Structures are given as structure tokens and as C-alpha cells.
Amino acid sequence: MRADAQRSYDRILAVAGDVFVEQGTNASMNEIAKRAGVGAGTLYRHFPDREHLLDVLLKDWVAQIQAAVDQTLAAGLPPRELLITWFEAVVRHISVHRGGAARLTAALGNTASMVDKWQGLATANQSVLRHLEARGAIRGGADTIQICRLVGGVAAVADAGGLLRDDTRDLLALIADGLLVAPAAALRCP
Structure with missing residues (x-):
């Protein structure tokens, strides 16, 4: 691709992400x-239809989410810190655009949604949970979609209420603590 064509392509993707967040996935291609x-003509040369444009955006988003999983798992953190770090990465990725966290969280599990079509967030979350299950650090039966919804809910509240990072981290720690197997010493009665 020529340099000017690449710039147009990149600009279209950046703008499309904003427009889809603001107006939903039925936003006007002309807009x-x-x-x-x-x-x-330039838009349609790069993206023949809205579905193709959405697919490219979602593939890029899923690739970013997967890179965040890989980075989190490679850090070698203890289970609690790993979960909180992962949840913070999720919040960052779904909160790029104002209102995005609420929209993405609401779309999870909705088979008619483009977000559900790619299942990137749920698949990434499942990778982290399986890693922790293999270490015996997480309770059995944790539902990937429900956990994504909880973390997405924190992201949506942070977005709407302007929560500080520390406040968000405290909420994410509560979710992590509910998922982790309690150390045996913590279960003993005094």
C-alpha cells in the first residue's frame, strides 16, 4: 500500500472506531x-461494506487483547496480582472511548452482536482463568462471560463516574478476591 493510502486506511479505522462507539454499528459509512x-470512494476501496470495516476493527481489538493476555501471563505474577493486572488491562481496552465499556459489556453474550462474534474478550479472559486453574489458585466453576461482565461493570462505572485508578483497582481487587481460592490459614477459625 502506498504511504498516502496507508494514512487514509489508518485514519478511516481510527475515525470508524469513534463513530461506531458514538452511534453504534449501524453508523453511516458516509459519516x-x-x-x-x-x-x-476511498472508504469503499479500503472497506467494501460496513461488515468488513467492523471485522477489521474487531480483529485489531482482539489482537490487542490477546497481546495483553500474553504480557500479563508472561509477567510471572502471584495469582492475586495477576488477576488484578489482567482486569486493569481489560478496563483499559474496553474504555478507550467514552461509553465504550458499557456498550461492550452489554454486548457480551449477545449472539447478534459483532463483539460476541469475535469473543476476543471472553477467550482472553478464559486463558487467564485456565492459567490460574492449572495452578490451583482459582475457584472452580468461574463463568468467563460473567467475570467479563463484572469487570466491564467496573469499567462502565469508572467511565461514567470518573473514578480514579486506585478506586478502580480496589473494585477489581474485590472481584479477584472472590475468585481466588483462600489460603488454608485464612480459613481457620481463631
């Missing part, structure tokens, strides 16, 4: 082209 500063 995307207008905001990106390109003609409709």
Missing part, C-alpha cells in the same frame, strides 16, 4: 468518510 476527511 465515517466525512470525519476521516476522505471521499466515499
Whole structure:
């Protein structure tokens, strides 16, 4: 791709992400082209239809989520810190755009949603949970989608209420603590 074509492609993707978050996935392709500063022909040359544009955006998002999983698991953190670090990464990735966390969280498990089509967040979350299960650190029966919804709920509240990182981290720690197997010493009665 020529350098100017690549710039147009990148600008269209950036703008489309914003427009889809603001207006939903039925947003006008003409609006995307207008905001990106390109003609409709340029937009359709790169992305023949809305579905193709959404697929490219979601593939990129899923790749970023998977990279975050790989980075979190490679850090070699203790189970509690690993879960909190992962949950913070999820919050960052679903909160890129104002209102995005609520929309993405609401779409989880909705088979008609493009987010559900790619299942990137749930699959990534499942990787972390399986890693912790293999270490005997997490309670059995943890439902991946429900955990994603809990973390997404924290992200949505943080987004709407302007919570500080420390406040968000405290809420994510509560979720992590509920998932982790309690050390035997903590279960003994005094």
C-alpha cells in the first residue's frame, strides 16, 4: 500500500472506531468518510461494506487483547496480582472511548452482536482463568462471560463516574478476591 493510502486506511479505522462507539454499528459509512476527511470512494476501496470495516476493527481489538493476555501471563505474577493486572488491562481496552465499556459489556453474550462474534474478550479472559486453574489458585466453576461482565461493570462505572485508578483497582481487587481460592490459614477459625 502506498504511504498516502496507508494514512487514509489508518485514519478511516481510527475515525470508524469513534463513530461506531458514538452511534453504534449501524453508523453511516458516509459519516465515517466525512470525519476521516476522505471521499466515499476511498472508504469503499479500503472497506467494501460496513461488515468488513467492523471485522477489521474487531480483529485489531482482539489482537490487542490477546497481546495483553500474553504480557500479563508472561509477567510471572502471584495469582492475586495477576488477576488484578489482567482486569486493569481489560478496563483499559474496553474504555478507550467514552461509553465504550458499557456498550461492550452489554454486548457480551449477545449472539447478534459483532463483539460476541469475535469473543476476543471472553477467550482472553478464559486463558487467564485456565492459567490460574492449572495452578490451583482459582475457584472452580468461574463463568468467563460473567467475570467479563463484572469487570466491564467496573469499567462502565469508572467511565461514567470518573473514578480514579486506585478506586478502580480496589473494585477489581474485590472481584479477584472472590475468585481466588483462600489460603488454608485464612480459613481457620481463631
